[in-house]
Amino acid sequence: MQLTLWTYEGPPHIGAMRIATAMTGLHYVLHAPQGDTYADLLFTMIERRDARPPVTYTTFRAQDLGRDTAELFKTSVSAAYARFQPQAMIVGASCTAELIQDDPGGLAKALNLPIPVIPLELPAYQKKENWGASETFYRLVRALAGAPGAGAGREPGRRPLCNILGPTALGFRHRDDLIEIRRLLDSLGIDVNVVAPLGASPADLGRLKDADFNVVLYPETARSAAEYLKKSFGQPFTHVVPIGVGGTRRFVEEVAGLAGLDPAPVLDGPGSRLPWYSRSVDSTYLTGKRVFVFGDATHAIGLARIAARELGFQVVGLGTYSREFAREVRAEAAELGLEALITDDYLDVEAAIRAAAPELVLGTQMERHVAKRLGIPCAVISAPIHVQDFPARYAPQMGFEGANVLFDTLVHPLMMGLEEHLLGMFREDPEFHDGVGPSHLGGTPVAASAPQAAPATAPAPEAAPAPIHLDHPVAVAVAPWAPEAEKELKKIPFFVRGKARTNTERFARERQLPLITLETLYDAKAHYGR
Amino acid sequence: MNAPVPPPTACGGIDLHQEHGQRAVFCGLTGIVWLHRKIQDAFFLVVGSRTCAHLIQSAAGVMIFAEPRFATAIIDERDLAGIADANEELDRVVTRLIERRPDIKLLFLVGSCPSEVIKLDLSRAAQRLSGRLNPVRVLNYSGSGIETTFTQGEDACLAALVPDLPRAIDTAAPSLLVVGALADVVEDQFLRIFAAMGIADVRFLPARRAGAMPAVGRGTRYLLAQPFLADTARALEERGARRLAAPFPLGAEGTTGWLRAAAEAFGVSDEAFEAATAPGRARAETALAPLREELGGKRVFFFPDSQLEVPLARFLARELGAALVEVGTPYLHRGHLAAEIEWLPAGTRVTEGQSLDDQMDRCRAARPDLTVCGLGLANPLEAEGLSTKWSIELLFTPVQGYEQAGDLAELFARPLRRRALLEV
Numbered sequence A: 001m002q003l004t005l006w007t008y009e010g011p012p013h014i015g016a017m018r019i020a021t022a023m024t025g026l027h028y029v030l031h032a033p034q035g036d037t038y039a040d041l042l043f044t045m046i047e048r049r050d051a052r053p054p055v056t057y058t059t060f061r062a063q064d065l066g067r068d069t070a071e072l073f074k075t076s077v078s079a080a081y082a083r084f085q086p087q088a089m090i091v092g093a094s095c096t097a098e099l100i101q102d103d104p105g106g107l108a109k110a111l112n113l114p115i116p117v118i119p120l121e122l123p124a125y126q127k128k129e130n131w132g133a134s135e136t137f138y139r140l141v142r143a144l145a146g147a148p149g150a151g152a153g154r155e156p157g158r159r160p161l162c163n164i165l166g167p168t169a170l171g172f173r174h175r176d177d178l179i180e181i182r183r184l185l186d187s188l189g190i191d192v193n194v195v196a197p198l199g200a201s202p203a204d205l206g207r208l209k210d211a212d213f214n215v216v217l218y219p220e221t222a223r224s225a226a227e228y229l230k231k232s233f234g235q236p237f238t239h240v241v242p243i244g245v246g247g248t249r250r251f252v253e254e255v256a257g258l259a260g261l262d263p264a265p266v267l268d269g270p271g272s273r274l275p276w277y278s279r280s281v282d283s284t285y286l287t288g289k290r291v292f293v294f295g296d297a298t299h300a301i302g303l304a305r306i307a308a309r310e311l312g313f314q315v316v317g318l319g320t321y322s323r324e325f326a327r328e329v330r331a332e333a334a335e336l337g338l339e340a341l342i343t344d345d346y347l348d349v350e351a352a353i354r355a356a357a358p359e360l361v362l363g364t365q366m367e368r369h370v371a372k373r374l375g376i377p378c379a380v381i382s383a384p385i386h387v388q389d390f391p392a393r394y395a396p397q398m399g400f401e402g403a404n405v406l407f408d409t410l411v412h413p414l415m416m417g418l419e420e421h422l423l424g425m426f427r428e429d430p431e432f433h434d435g436v437g438p439s440h441l442g443g444t445p446v447a448a449s450a451p452q453a454a455p456a457t458a459p460a461p462e463a464a465p466a467p468i469h470l471d472h473p474v475a476v477a478v479a480p481w482a483p484e485a486e487k488e489l490k491k492i493p494f495f496v497r498g499k500a501r502t503n504t505e506r507f508a509r510e511r512q513l514p515l516i517t518l519e520t521l522y523d524a525k526a527h528y529g530r
Numbered sequence B: 001m002n003a004p005v006p007p008p009t010a011c012g013g014i015d016l017h018q019e020h021g022q023r024a025v026f027c028g029l030t031g032i033v034w035l036h037r038k039i040q041d042a043f044f045l046v047v048g049s050r051t052c053a054h055l056i057q058s059a060a061g062v063m064i065f066a067e068p069r070f071a072t073a074i075i076d077e078r079d080l081a082g083i084a085d086a087n088e089e090l091d092r093v094v095t096r097l098i099e100r101r102p103d104i105k106l107l108f109l110v111g112s113c114p115s116e117v118i119k120l121d122l123s124r125a126a127q128r129l130s131g132r133l134n135p136v137r138v139l140n141y142s143g144s145g146i147e148t149t150f151t152q153g154e155d156a157c158l159a160a161l162v163p164d165l166p167r168a169i170d171t172a173a174p175s176l177l178v179v180g181a182l183a184d185v186v187e188d189q190f191l192r193i194f195a196a197m198g199i200a201d202v203r204f205l206p207a208r209r210a211g212a213m214p215a216v217g218r219g220t221r222y223l224l225a226q227p228f229l230a231d232t233a234r235a236l237e238e239r240g241a242r243r244l245a246a247p248f249p250l251g252a253e254g255t256t257g258w259l260r261a262a263a264e265a266f267g268v269s270d271e272a273f274e275a276a277t278a279p280g281r282a283r284a285e286t287a288l289a290p291l292r293e294e295l296g297g298k299r300v301f302f303f304p305d306s307q308l309e310v311p312l313a314r315f316l317a318r319e320l321g322a323a324l325v326e327v328g329t330p331y332l333h334r335g336h337l338a339a340e341i342e343w344l345p346a347g348t349r350v351t352e353g354q355s356l357d358d359q360m361d362r363c364r365a366a367r368p369d370l371t372v373c374g375l376g377l378a379n380p381l382e383a384e385g386l387s388t389k390w391s392i393e394l395l396f397t398p399v400q401g402y403e404q405a406g407d408l409a410e411l412f413a414r415p416l417r418r419r420a421l422l423e424v
């Protein structure tokens, strides 16, 4: 058993729902207890979809368990077919139905419906949402893409043709990423054959093989399908994810290569505003800001690159909950001189953020909880997300416009330059003191003093409990702070104070100093630099 | 699914139907969303799957940044392999949890579909752990979808509390117990009215703190403040308490009927009752009058959700003049709702249970002015041009009593007013 306060991913059948809801003409019959229909509101509320997801639930109850739940499942499939007349169906079990072992696939097959019915095996006690989405998409592609064989080959004069794979329902900014990438491909002179799963029908999946190659936007959901298409139809696929200016440029080169086109017109075009914004002198104060990045693998890697190479931040922590992509994240972390944090345990992430004492957290909805508790600015860069991250406005993460969006997103939570300077100089202004947070963000909940204190002593706001992982040895005793050193520490701007405290204490510990004095503070400062 | 609808059964003067099929309702785990705020030193540990964790966090957690007092012990493969180990695992998880949260005085182990299906005995676990974690009390109930819908989770939770309540001395004068989680402000208002009537010894279940739960015994007279408390009522009866039959305190009329039941049981004089309730009734009347114009004649359709549907429909019909197209309820407790059923306009179609697609067909065909439904249906129906009131809000808003009668009506009027207001 695993104690879970927040979960980064839902169970795998939610992933399957994300595929079914993304598509048209596909229906999902889910063997599940009464109550699991809560999942509908992820789509109708958080993503604000205007129709019910194409999902029929058996909603069995305790009294059905004594009787024939298999029969209930079969009636549900027949009724769903009769009512919705889909082109194809997927059938499967939720975690509870998995325990009662009714074999949805076999039962549905016995009904002999005149459409493809694809059974899903999604082990709910081992796997999670993204895996479920990936597996479902892969199964659908396998079942519907047609018999393996060589691709048609391009007729002379036709523009290169690709599929875009990966965008789903409930995907973080998938809607706008797709618009942005379509635009980019078009300006390169590439046509789009099928976008899937978002907006595709089962019949569309039958046309996937007509494309020359595949663009994989979200490896978490589409890499297995792309690998299948490569094996079966010889279609190569892209590996670069177009997040950030650098990512987008490499993506353009990769795609142009696959299409046999010249990337220069696009690369020499107007591109993104990020490079100039980031070079303009107002951004100088962003240099070396300590940032902690956590999310799904694709966004964590993409954002760590932007942070380090395009905004000049210092990445002090990088991690993901996507175990399937741990290798890639580890490699990226190694390049940044870090050890990647691979975990789906919210408490581990909280502990890592405390320990790294960053000035900015880029994470998911969950990291907003941690950042709020610790009084650290935060921006959301990955699912899981809530309703405000399905915005009405155009807000891609990918491509050149995505880079513009990201520049704004990453800088917004930070204190602005002048404010930061004045705070460092004059510490006793009654309304403009360091506890109040960036003034352009209105009242932030950071209390005047406590929350910036170092991890070891952090007096928990609202009785924040200590992380539950007691496996870590309790910190070695820290030398006490002399009063004047403690006072001096308060004069250090709050966003670096946590780091200054940890550095000084480490410095004292390593030298076995009995007391931290004013001198120790400045010795440590000189030793570590900023 | 789509089983033939059985012939209507007579029940009061209403047109009662029972329906079977797909149900779009929450499971009882959802009750944790408000119960964990109501009982300030209780913690709710769901023993379930990732689905259960995902449910509570989707239904509530994302809006709560303070560390909530609930969590899930997620069953994994190893637990499925051996129940003995699952018990050890549970003890380990609970022990760590309590170490981390020394402020917790009452721990609920909440059963789910997976834990029920694998027959994990949480009541034995609760006994075992209560001994070990003393003075922390450990209780258990099931909020599983296979056994409970939405608000029945509160019923199961309160019913689990009842055997644990202190015993009231049998010879003591009768005391009044109000049962059902209410907003703190509503409790306080009721306390003042009861005091004005001369009923001084009034307690609430649940209390705000684990250590302050009310005593119960043969002298206890209890009023249900919520219509979904069947098991809790049964447990209270077993401890000798007696229910005061009453309508539910929604709207001015419901509140008066509810208070009168207490007044009669405690021998309050008509004058005292009149004096205690007249100001509230007058204020409710003032608040309701303008809303009557907005809601009068409006045709309302209720999807099943919380069991509050029948009292709400009664309030809308009688105090605001709305017309009832269909009143869906997940479960109709004929005994507890007798007064409500009596008050519903004759011939009202009440549907117990659900066959989702069929009910949606009926709703579309009727094109009501206002549809009360869950969040899974609300936006899709809005997109079809139907005004909706999402029903969960009725559990998350203070709606009982005189002072809230206007607010309650307002909840229904707002979507209509908004639709009229928007020009694009």
Ligand code: SF4
Residues within 6 Å of the ligand: A045, A046, A386, A387, B058, B059, B060, B062, B063
């Ligand atoms: S804000 Fe979030 S939790 Fe609240 S109703 Fe909207 S979607 Fe649901």
Ligand code: SF4
Residues within 6 Å of the ligand: A033, A034, A035, A036, A096, B027, B028, B029, B048, B049, B051, B052, B053, B055, B111, B112, B113, B114, B143, B144, B145, B146
């Ligand atoms: S208790 Fe049952 S219905 Fe509720 S979330 Fe868990 S599995 Fe689903």
